[in-house]
Amino acid sequence: MDDKWFKAQQKKVGVTADAIAGRLGKSRSNVSHIYNGRQKMTLEWAQAFSDALEVPIDEVLTRAGVVLQSQPPKESMPIQADTPTTARRTRPPGALSEENAHRLLVRSDQSELLALHQGNTTHRKATEVAGALGLNENSEMWEVNSYAVSMCGYMPGDIILADRGLSELCKPGDIVVADVANWGNKGKTTILRKYDPPALVPAAGPNLDQRIHIVDFVNVVIRAKVIASWRS
The missing domain is CATH 1.10.260.40 (lambda repressor-like DNA-binding domains)
Known part of the structure; x- marks a missing residue:
């Protein structure tokens, strides 16, 4: 220390x-x-x-003397967010079906969250930090790509660590990662929002997207609770 x-x-x-x-x-x-x-x-x-x-x-x-692991976690500890395997393992009753659990179908520059690509510098550094914080099989890492909850301190470029195991234990005010069904193209969008039961609400400026989503466990599903964030 x-x-x-x-x-x-x-x-x-x-x-x-x-x-x-x-x-x-x-x-x-x-x-x-x-x-x-x-x-x-x-x-x-x-x-x-x-x-x-x-x-x-x-x-x-x-x-603080916490040793950061330089080696990536075992393959059995998935951190590459938003894969069919991840969606299948953690899907709660009534959640999005397998056919709607694929990767984002919108352009990446329009997505609120970006999956980290294995092997690049950002991914390696994020893996080290997340490993020191107790990375486990329920962990997901994302890069923030919008101002959806900027008033809560989450800005584009920030890395977030989310825990799927806490998805059903979220409290009012928690920042969460959620899946919203896009029935037109049989896909989904992964969003970052503040939880205000039963809704997911933005925390952004008045000129930004102010849409809210009601959690119904079918069309809108909380996939993970954000437990940490940092800037690289």
């Missing part, structure tokens, strides 16, 4: 330990415990430090 670096970053951006802890509703003693090694740097804390100190989450993890 490079506590001197963390404290220097706090001073640089003018953030107190109270402010960092307050992001999670905790006290400054928790921050002190992380600095002296008595408390683990968890996913939630790493995200809080990243946001407060205005640094990438992988930098936070490295400075």
Whole structure:
């Protein structure tokens, strides 16, 4: 744990330990415990430090002494989002059928989320960060490609880590990845939205897309809950 670096970053951006802890509703003693090694740097804390100190989450993890895996995860641990295998394994009752579980049929530059291509630098770096955060068989990684939830801090180019295992445990205010059926071309669109039961709503400026979608588990299905994000 490079506590001197963390404290220097706090001073640089003018953030107190109270402010960092307050992001999670905790006290400054928790921050002190992380600095002296008595408390683990968890996913939630790493995200809080990243946001407060205005640094990438992988930098936070490295400075905290969390080892980033340089090797990609095993093939049995799918992170290439939006594959037929993934859709088949995680599809809840009433979810989109197999024929509607293929890759996006819209142009990639019009998609709200872009799947990461295996082998490129962005994918390798994202895999390292996600591995340190506890990548598992329910994990998905996406690159944000719209301003749909920009008012919640998610901007184009950001990488998000989402957990399919939490898709049915989402609470109001959670940011989620969802599939919306396109019955005209028998495909689907994968979107990023804020969950406001029973709807998925945008959190963008007034001049951007303000369409909402009602979760009915047939035409609109929450596929994963966003649990972390970072900027490369």
